[in-house]
Amino acid sequence: xxxxxxxxxxxxxxxxxxxxxxxxxxxxxxxxxxxxxxxxxxxxxxxxxxxxxxxxxxxxxxxxxxxxxxxxxxxxxxxxxxxxxxxxxxxxxxxxxxxxxxxxxxxxxxxxxxxxxxxxxxxxxxxxxxxxxxxxxxxxxxxxxxxxxxxxxxxxxxxxxxxxxxxxxxxxxxxxxxxxxxxxxxxxxxxxxxxxxxxxxxxxxxxxxxxxxxxxxxxxxxxxxxxxxxxxxxxxxxxxxxxxxxxxxxxxxxxxxxxxxxxxxxxxxxxxxxxxxxxxxxxxxxxxxxxxxxxxxxxxxxxxxxxxxxxxxxxxxxxxxxxxxxxxxxxxxxxxxxxxxxxxxxxxxxxxxxxxxxxxxxxxxxxxxxxxxxxxxxxxxxxxxxxxxxxxxxxxxxxxxxxxxxxxxxxxxxxxxxxxxxxxxxxxxxxxxxxxxxxxxx
Numbered sequence: 001x002x003x004x005x006x007x008x009x010x011x012x013x014x015x016x017x018x019x020x021x022x023x024x025x026x027x028x029x030x031x032x033x034x035x036x037x038x039x040x041x042x043x044x045x046x047x048x049x050x051x052x053x054x055x056x057x058x059x060x061x062x063x064x065x066x067x068x069x070x071x072x073x074x075x076x077x078x079x080x081x082x083x084x085x086x087x088x089x090x091x092x093x094x095x096x097x098x099x100x101x102x103x104x105x106x107x108x109x110x111x112x113x114x115x116x117x118x119x120x121x122x123x124x125x126x127x128x129x130x131x132x133x134x135x136x137x138x139x140x141x142x143x144x145x146x147x148x149x150x151x152x153x154x155x156x157x158x159x160x161x162x163x164x165x166x167x168x169x170x171x172x173x174x175x176x177x178x179x180x181x182x183x184x185x186x187x188x189x190x191x192x193x194x195x196x197x198x199x200x201x202x203x204x205x206x207x208x209x210x211x212x213x214x215x216x217x218x219x220x221x222x223x224x225x226x227x228x229x230x231x232x233x234x235x236x237x238x239x240x241x242x243x244x245x246x247x248x249x250x251x252x253x254x255x256x257x258x259x260x261x262x263x264x265x266x267x268x269x270x271x272x273x274x275x276x277x278x279x280x281x282x283x284x285x286x287x288x289x290x291x292x293x294x295x296x297x298x299x300x301x302x303x304x305x306x307x308x309x310x311x312x313x314x315x316x317x318x319x320x321x322x323x324x325x326x327x328x329x330x331x332x333x334x335x336x337x338x339x340x341x342x343x344x345x346x347x348x349x350x351x352x353x354x355x356x357x358x359x360x361x362x363x364x365x366x367x368x369x370x371x372x373x374x375x376x377x378x379x380x381x382x383x384x385x386x387x388x389x390x391x392x393x394x395x396x397x398x399x400x401x402x403x404x405x406x407x408x409x410x411x412x413x414x415x416x417x418x419x420x421x422x423x424x425x426x427x428x429x430x431x432x433x434x435x436x437x438x439x440x441x442x
Contacts, residue, residue, distance in 0.1 A: 001405050011075050015067045022061040030369045032402040038352040063358030072364050073155035076371050077179045080139050080152045083378045090302045092185035094138040096335040097169045102349035103129040110356040132156040135172045136335045146309035151334035152371050156363050166198035173202050189332040210296035212325050217291045222266045238266045244289050248279040255323045256312035259284045278326045294325040345392050
């Protein structure tokens with residue numbers, strides 16, 4: 001309990017003391033219970049037994065307390081960066097961007113709206129609910145003698161129609177970048193929904209920031225500008241328009257799961273900046289193709305490929321070096337794994353708070369507890385055996401320890417006098433004698 005209080009205090013140190021204590025107890029209850037379906041549920045089954053605070057105090061702390069929960073993202077990023085070993089400092093870190101939806105069947109929640117869900121499997125592509133844009137940080141750590149990227153979700157922001165999702169993602173990146181200024185290379189990973197100028201313009205604001213993104217296959221791309229001819233007139237700003245079908249030569253063998261073609265191009269998404277365009281195909285000569293852009297060139301990445309834990313990065317030889325940015329894009333799928341785990345095991349979308357501020361606070365508190373299960377095994381040697389386990393395994397073990405300490409504390413508090421303790425000891429001795437007699441009979 002003391003170690004957990006020390007860990008989570010970093011998130012609440014600028015908050016008023018009563019609010020900080022209330023939020024810590026709320027996080028503690030999220031870890032102790034197997035489900036965090038509502039504040040009322042947590043209070044009835046855990047919080048009411050360890051505190052004299054009322055249930056409304058926890059609702060108030062989420063919805064009305066004058067605190068800035070956006071700093072949770074900065075604290076989590078700082079903790080994750082401290083886990084990077086000295087030898088792995090030159091390796092890039094990755095910022096993954098995506099969004100997820102929380103379906104709600106009533107309209108009493110603030111900012112609830114009708115959303116299009118492209119992944120729906122219930123016969124209808126629309127739902128009532130909230131959409132959250134999230135940012136995940138992937139940092140290199142040692143796992144055995146291999147380099148493994150630890151994926152830590154930094155935070156969630158509820159999307160409203162006043163601004164686009166790429167604009168909201170850009171504001172989150174701008175908030176995170178000051179804490180990443182000491183990193184040699186930071187690379188954004190995003191899908192085609194976020195490959196818009198509203199987000200991609202952030203790359204030009206920081207010297208150490210690049211992007212590897214999926215893009216619409218019909219995006220306009222051009223060959224590089226031809227050399228000046230010496231004739232009068234303005235020189236051409238770009239070459240001819242390129243086609244993903246005919247102007248990219250795919251690799252002779254599969255790189256990972258795909259045949260890949262690459263060339264330097266110009267595109268309106270990045271202005272006059274030269275970028276690498278990658279075209280992938282699952283089958284050579286047939287099937288659809290996908291388009292990717294990378295502002296980071298292979299010679300700038302400083303990836304220790306042979307040390308990587310997972311294929312295809314650890315299988316990339318010298319002939320596959322031009323495709324390293326494309327192989328790194330696979331790290332973006334970690335954000336989908338975190339969505340699945342948090343929704344299935346951490347009740348991320350089961351909130352019952354109605355206000356927008358309360359919803360964001362509770363969702364980010366659940367995320368803070370989830371991140372602790374990823375970071376603590378690397379911070380504390382006592383928890384190191386959980387580095388290769390799922391966060392659910394560590395949470396289960398930690399919840400047992402929390403409930404055990406709560407039981408001992410409650411037990412000692414209730415034994416107020418020596419008379420009560422003597423009577424209790426006599427009762428325990430009598431129980432042990434009866435158990436021993438039963439074993440002898442067997």
